[in-house]
Amino acid sequence: MTTTASRPEVLRYTAFSTDPAGGNPAGVVLDARALDDGEMLAVAADLGYSESAFLTGPPEGLDAPEGLDGPEGRTYRIRYFSPKAEVPFCGHATVAAAVALAERLGPGPLLFATQAGPVPVDVTAEDDGTVRATLTSVEPYVEEVADADLAEALAALDWPAADLDPAFPPRIAYAGARHLVLAAATRARLADLAYDFARLEALMHRLDLTTVQLVWRESPTLFHVRDPFPVGGVVEDPATGAAAAAFGGYARELGLVPEDAVLTLRQGEDLGRPGELTVALRAGDPRVRVSGAGVRIG
Template sequence: MLNIQHISAFSSGQDGGNPAGVVICDTLPEPAVMQKVAAEVGYSETVFAAPEGDAWRVRYFAPEVEVDFCGHATIALGAALARHVGPGLFTLDINRARITVEGHSSDASWGAAFQSPPTRSGPVAAAVLAETLDIFGLSRDSLDPRIPPAVAHGGGDHLILALKDREALREMKYDFARAQALAAREGYITFNLVFAETAQLFDARNPFPFGGVVEDPATGAAAAALAGYLRDIDWPHQGRVTIRQGEDMGVPSRLITEITPERGASIRVTGEARTVRESQEIEI
């Protein structure tokens, strides 16, 4: 039997956030079992963690595919570990990196902060950009010239499109099948559409067709990738950017990124957590 905790990460008070399944066990099940459980749970990700040496071995599964890193599930896991073994800093061995998450739990607040894998960014190929804009019904005139389109990495590749009009972000629509095919071909974990309200406050929408999900209300990995990219283009972030996500879905979420000056360095991403519903037992 596996115990599945249902925790919403990056919540705004007692509302919003992105729900994740969290499974803390003695040893990880077989990958086929984890994939089956993730499909049954139905959230954009379910995270599985088991102690291994001086760390926790962690794997993340979307309903249709395993992903190397998931930010909101890491926040949910850090919060769960804070209640499972006590608040503190936990080392996580994910598929392609070793990272940390710091979980806290008290009567006043519950949540976590993770340090992302190293970040990097680069331009989008012209043909891929043209295809993406067509999929989303956008034109080059829709884009904010201060933040050029990019592929940014923060544990996975995310295609960033900065829009110059908040209304265009609010009205986002796209062809799911075409976006899913493009994401699979190019290896894009998500499409990260953003609007800069101020230098330190962004609104974001985050389609996740790669994992079979139309849109995520809070995406920590994409937040880390965006923050790393803003550092790369010398954006005046002043060391901290807050991201509002899920607003246009009616699921308000808040992600706080802390950005050091060193290019390529890890990004710290913080969020609160809340219980979505009681845990459940799944037989394997």
């Protein structure tokens, strides 16, 4: 058991914003090798952020996706904890950890070994000092959602079925973690979010969901999104990179956007923590790229 005095430093970064008061905050422990599962969970719970990232040393025998080599000395095993449980993959905490590493190692490529698979990240520094990280997801998939499960989700959200956008069929989408995608017909419907926490949490546990990805399409490539996250002990996630990757795969799979496309997702506005996520799709490559800025808090 690690003593309080010997606990590693816990850094705080926000992802998908250049403003520490925007985006989604995450805890980052750059050397968590001395922490066991319970201690990592305790750190995450103490912070209260939707997720925190813990780097537990270089992995052994990690193979990067084809065409993406693991950079020497910049490859790490990473784990993610919400205040209530470990999650297999977290986009905003990946961006936060990548920015924290880049501030110490310099910009460039990184490779993270996650429970969902290897996730390459490229970090760049812009002329104005902004640090941006672009993660490449594991291969996504989309699956149907049963009518009874959809009805239960809508009941928990208190959303009438008539308030859904018929152009965006409800689906479960995956790109490292599973998310139920539901599209609102209006911005007002998306803004009005007051759901039954326990009821939605129970459904999400049964379907092995990380968040519910609620979206509204403003234009062909601009979306507003919100992500209830009761299974993590958080009412709403302010900016959700894993869900953004899953949504990119969903939108392409269903032909809602071109195979080559750059989408902008705006999230956190309804929480007073605005952030922006860029989702890039490439024809012939099933993986989804999600990018955003990151900055240290305090």
